[in-house]
Amino acid sequence: MLNTRMTVIIRELMKADTPVTSEYLAKVLDVTSRTIRNDVRELESIIADFGAEIKSIRGTGYQLIVQDDHLFRQLLQEAADNKREQNSEVPTLPEERVRYVIKRLLLSEEYIKLDDIADELFISKSTLQNDLKDVKDVFRRYGISLKSKPNFGLKVKGEEFNLRLCIADHIFNNIENEMDIDNNHVPLFLKDDLDTIRKIILDRIIQHNIALSDIGLNNLVIHIVIAYNRIKNEKYVSLVTQELAELKKQQQYLVAEEIVNELQRELGVAFPEEEIAYITIHLLGTKMVTELHLDETKIQGIIDQQIYEIVKEIIDTVADDLHLNIKDDHELFVALSLHLRPAIHRFHYGINLPNPLLDDIKAKYPAAFQAAVIAGIVLKRRLNIDINENEMGYLALHLGAAMENQKIDNTPxxxxxxxxxxxxxxxxxxxxxxxxxxxxxxxxxxxxxxxxxxxxxxxxxxxxxxxxxxxxxxxxxxxxxxxxxxxxxxxxxxxxTESLNQRLKYLKEELVFLQMNFATKEEVLKFLGDKLLTLGLVDDQYLDSVFEREALSPTSYGNFVAIPHPLTPKTDSTFWTICTLQKPIDWSGKRVQFVCLLNVEKNSSTDLQSMYDLLVQIIDDSQVVQQLIKCKTFKEFEAIFRKA
Incomplete structure (x- = not known):
């Protein structure tokens, strides 16, 4: 049956309009071209029984040909079912191994030897040590460390609250609905317990008119499932007395008490006072009001003055920095006001609400995401909080809707x-x-x-x-x-539609650097920044702004592409500075070989999203990106760019 690598190969072949090279597949999977050739040979023998073949075209690559669509779909369905049933399948990709090790350490009550994990993954101890660097980076973000004991191995160490947040993010990650929870095979709960917890929460939030999206509801269920199982193992959260007293004043504390009373009655587990406060924290991270048809006076009655002022500052700052006509958008003001109140509680306690749309938002609506980054800067300035990418994605949805409304121009x-x-x-x-x-x-x-x-x-x-x-x-x-x-x-x-050959006007030969040999994103950005400085296109503060933007949210979007840019427009014209690399580099967890340093004209009212759309149209096609990466001359590069 198909293993993980084979599944990825099939996926890449299915989405490609032209033949796919073994070199490209090797980059995607982070293996050698020889490994790909071996995988393809094995894959050919499997799919032959399912109405398909992989045609090898010399000098061009591999192409998937499906003769019997019904049979081939049967193979895909069996592969999907097999993956769900065999949760114990050995991870093969580096990021899968990192997730496996994180899960293994978080769920273990005892020390674990590195040799044992290496044996489970069929990898060398040195490969595991390399993966462990990424594992430690993840844990560090939650204030969790790895405690080492000679002859015993490693064990996680951290505050219980932080451990639970990490479990929620990295074991129950990317869960969007009840079916996902059921299919995730997480060894923390019984199905009956899950159903009981879900029913209790639903009864309470309906009774108290708490509005929750499906994602928000599942997030709450997940955190209570984790709490229930940790309490059974006598692992309790601790809160300082003052914090506990503040939480007990909240309306949500009464709802949390009711949920806990029901849980204790149904599940037979005693929840201490701190655990009621823990559930209160998660309820505070949910929306209590959903009505958008409110005037400004009513909004001020629902939210406090501080949030009212912050929302106004966010809209004004985004409008001024990106030259958008959104200052009088009442619907945006109401939506952001209602979104921010629970979001600030999530920020305060480090609760991460999953955002299944994040990658699509970053890749397809970068202008809206940039507006959300600016909103994040305002929140940092006003409240000293650093919002995560998931929250930026939700803000981008609100701001993007306002930007789209602004574009609806009926002027002929x-x-x-x-x-x-x-x-x-x-x-x-x-x-x-x-x-x-x-x-x-x-x-x-x-x-x-x-x-x-x-x-x-x-x-x-x-x-x-x-x-x-x-x-x-x-x-x-x-x-x-x-x-x-x-x-x-x-x-x-x-x-x-203002699209006549627009993309070429942003492309300048003196700002295209092909087949460069850099090892890090810092080297790439410094090289490009220095070139622009030498040409007099930027000032000496420019590069700091690019790195500042990168620190807020990485600009690598998958497909071996990164689109870095300064925090706010810094140049007198709009242009692209492009750099391709001989080998992919790590760019905040994604491999990158095509870098487009984006510059937008200062004080311009030009539609930013339209310019992004032109660029995304090119870089969204994996085959075009690979062709551009291989180019050795600007003439070749421009020809592919023009045709794409």
Whole structure:
């Protein structure tokens, strides 16, 4: 049956439109090309019985060909079922091994020998030692350390509250619904216990009108499941007296008491007072109000003055830094106000609400995510809290919706028709264009070529002409046939949507560096920053801003791509500085070989998301990225960029 590597190979072949090289697959899996060739040979013999084959094209790569779709889907279903049933499957990818070791250490009450873990994973002790560096980095973020005892091994050491948060994030990670919890095979609970806990919570939150998303509900269930099982093993949280007293004043403490009374009655486990406070903390991290149709006076009655002022500062700062017209967006103000109150409690106690959309938000809506990063800076300044990426993702959803609303512009594009064949032809042309584009375009009139000099061009967005116009014009000129054809309409469409060859205007030969040999992201960024400084395109504070942005949230988006940029726009124009690498480097947990240092013009009202969309269109295609990485000259690079 398919192992993990084979499953990844199948996935990469399925999503590719063109043949995939063994070199690319080796990069994805972090193994040698020889290992890939061996895996593919074994894979070919398996999928042959399921109506498919892998065609090897010399010098090009591998291509998946499916002859029997029904049979092949059966293989995919069996592979998915097998993965769920065999939770004990030995991890093969480095990140899977790290997750395995984290889980193993968190769930063990005793010391564990490194030799035993190495044997379980079928790896050398030196490979495990290397993985252990990443494990320690994860634990360090929770204030957890590894206690070492000669001849006994390793054991986790930390505050109970922090250990529980780590268990929630790294054992119950990426759980979005009840089925996911059931299928996660976590050896911490019985199914009956889970059902009981879920029912008790649901009864209480419905009775007290606490509004919870499915993700929020599962998050609460997970934390109480963990608490219940830790208490059974006499592992209790501890809180300082003052903190406990403050939590007991909250309305949510009464709800937590009711939940605990039911839990004690149904499960027969005694919850100390601190454990009631622990549940209160998680209830404080949930939304208590869902109505958005509130005026500003009512909002001020629901939230305290501090949050009201912070939300106003967030919106003003984002609007000023990114030149967005969102200051009067009432719906955004209400949404952020209601979101921030429970979010601040989560920040305070380190509770991580999973965000299954995070990778998609970062990759496809980077402008909205950048707005969320700016919001995070305001929160840091006002409350001295560092919000995590999941929370930034939720803020980006609210800010992104406001940015999309701002883009809904019903103002038509104004144009004039230049026609040399008379009024009749011009009127026919105008009618055809108007019927095609409707309210998106306003034809202000027609003119002969010799009268162009008398037209106030500053009031127009573009010209449509049936004849060549030799002189340079300050606005776009679209040359079409007198009797419009399909390609003529496409030209007009491209100008209306402002996408005509836009991507090439951001690409400059002197700012493209191919096949560079760097080992770290710091080396890459310093090299690119120094180049821009030498060319006089940035000042000496520029690089600090890039590193500051990177520290808030890594800009590696998968697919071997990173798009770093300064915290706020620093340059006098918008351009891309590109660097490809001979070998992938580690960029905050993701491998990167294509770096696009993004610079956006200061004080520009240009739509940032549109420029991002042009770039994402290129880097979203793994095959195009690999072609760009292989380029040795700018001419090759530009040709692929132009065609992509």
């Amino acid at each position: 594009k104004k144009c004039m028709i230049v026609c040399a064949s008379g009024v009749g032809s011009a009127r026919l042309l105008a009618s055809k264009i108007q019927s095609k584009f409707g309210s998106r375009i306003e034809i202000v009139g027609t003119t002969d070529f010799y009268k162009i000099g008398k037209i106030p061009l500053d009031s127009l967005d573009f010209l449509i002409s049936t004849i060549p116009i030799p002189q340079d014009m300050p606005i776009p000129v679209i040359q079409v046939n007198t009797i419009l054809g399909g390609s003529d309409l496409d030209k007009i469409e491209m100008v209306i």
